[in-house]
Amino acid sequence: MTEELGLRERKKRETRRRISDVATGLFCAHGFDNVTVADVARAADVSVNTVFNYFRTKEDLFFDRQEEIVEQAAAALRDRRPGETVVALFRRLFLEGLDRGAHQTGFHEGSEVWARTVRDSPALTARQEEIGRQAERRLAGALADETGAGPDDIAPRVAAAMIMSVQWQLVNEVVERKLAGETLEGMRRDVYAAARRAFDLLENGLGDYARKTSEPDASDGK
Known part of the structure; x- marks a missing residue:
């Protein structure tokens, strides 16, 4: 029975991913508002009802990993290395993302196509902005929990806003240059320099805020 449930869930995930991939391809090729x-449903060889069984709205077809994106920054904060400040964490993650061409950095082939598709659709633009706001609120909440900040303490909200803004500006820099026709290799040095410069500026603003304490020694208290 457990094996059957596992197979069923795997098939559901595969169907969901296939529908989303087909939809994204159509949206990028023809424009979100024109599809x-x-x-x-026709291109994915499923019914319209099946599409809505997996996705509540048309926008969800494009932003199919919305919840993962919203939670990503807060999860990274909770899992960071002992002694690592919040600025050091996001500096490291962004530079590592550039190294591997991670989607969230914009430093990968096709990022300009994705960006153009979003920009050309008011609905997708609004959804992207809402995802950003949700991610910022989640990060602010995680910072408040970790630092013991009260509801009237603005520091976690300011820190989260600064971190998310820096990352957005860096991604936007990459995408704008891609839209202008530059290659990844041609902009590589500038992009890395911009990332280091941006996080240097952020470091000066936040400093040691939210440095994670070392994990307690297992022998303590014995």
């Missing part, structure tokens, strides 16, 4: 859910 209907019926078009997606």
Whole structure:
């Protein structure tokens, strides 16, 4: 029975991913507002009802990993290395993301196509902005929990806003240059320099805020 449930869930995930991939391809090729859910269903060889069984809205087809993106920064904060400040954490993650061409850095082939698709659609632009606000609120909440900040303490909200803004500006820099026709290799040195400069500025603003204490020694208290 457990094996059957596992197989069923795996098939559901595969179907969901296939529908989303088909939809994203159509949206990027023809524009989000020019493609209907019926078009997606037909191309994915499923019914419209099946599409809505997996996705509540048309925008969800494009932003199919919304919850993961919203939670990503807060989860990274909770899992960071002992002694690592919040600025050092996001500096490290962004530079590592550049190294591997991670989607969230914009430093990968096709990022300009994705960006153009979002910009050309008011609905997608609004959804992207809402995802950013949700991610910022989650990060602020995680910072408040970790530092013991009260509801009237503005520091976690300011820190989260600064961190998310720096990352957004860096991604936007990459995408703008890609849209202008530059290659990844051609902008590589500038992008890394900009990232280091941006996080240097952030470091001066936040300093040692939210430095994680070392893990307690297992022998303590014995």
